[in-house]
Amino acid sequence: MTPAPLSLVPVFLGLALHISGCAAPLTPEAQCFAEATVDYRAAWREAEAIRADLDRGHAxxxxxxxxxxxxxxxxxxxxxxxxxxxxxxxxxxxxPIDRAALTRRLAALEEKMDRLRPPAMARAAPCGFGAQLAETGSPRVLP
Structure with missing residues (x-):
């Protein structure tokens, strides 16, 4: 077997690191925030997908x-x-989409997000994000 040219070593090293999952981990604050808001963010992502489908007119x-x-x-x-x-x-x-069904689902998700927001803010407060969430109060703050 012939050795790989030196120009390919960075490529192989990068590929090996990518495959092994050696990416930079989240900061402790970001990890804390992610864990505190997991349910809210799931509802938020689904609501955003529904809004996009409604805006687009199709799924x-x-x-x-x-x-x-x-x-x-x-x-x-x-x-x-x-x-x-x-x-x-x-x-x-x-x-095709059923606009009426998606509108009802979006309304239900917005109600769910209203219920999930206060506990998520309380759990995120020790992470250092409580003040930012309290200032905005927006349901679309959390990605």
Whole structure:
């Protein structure tokens, strides 16, 4: 086996770190905030998705597909050949929506967020975010 050229070492090192999950962790404050607001943020994300669907006039559905593609390559002996490669693709397809049902679901989520906000603010206060949340009081503050 021949050694990899030095120019590829950073690529392999970066790939190895990415695969092993060696990313910078959240700060303790951000971890505390994330844990304190997990339920609120889940409702907020769903409400934002519904708002986007209502604004757009249709929903987006993901369609993941895999295909085998034959591409020219070289065999071990150097002869030309075709190799099969698996390719992945994702399509976003337009899907019809029921505006009335989504509007009701959005109203229910906004009520749920109103109920979840005070406990989330109380749990986030020791994390150093309580003052910021109390100042804004906005239901759309938490991502």
């Amino acid at each position: 987006l559905e993901r369609l993941d597909s895999r295909q085998a593609e034959a591409l020219p390559c070289r065999a071990d002996d150097g002869a030309r050949a075709y190799c099969l490669y698996e390719t992945h693709s994702t399509l976003l397809l337009s899907a």
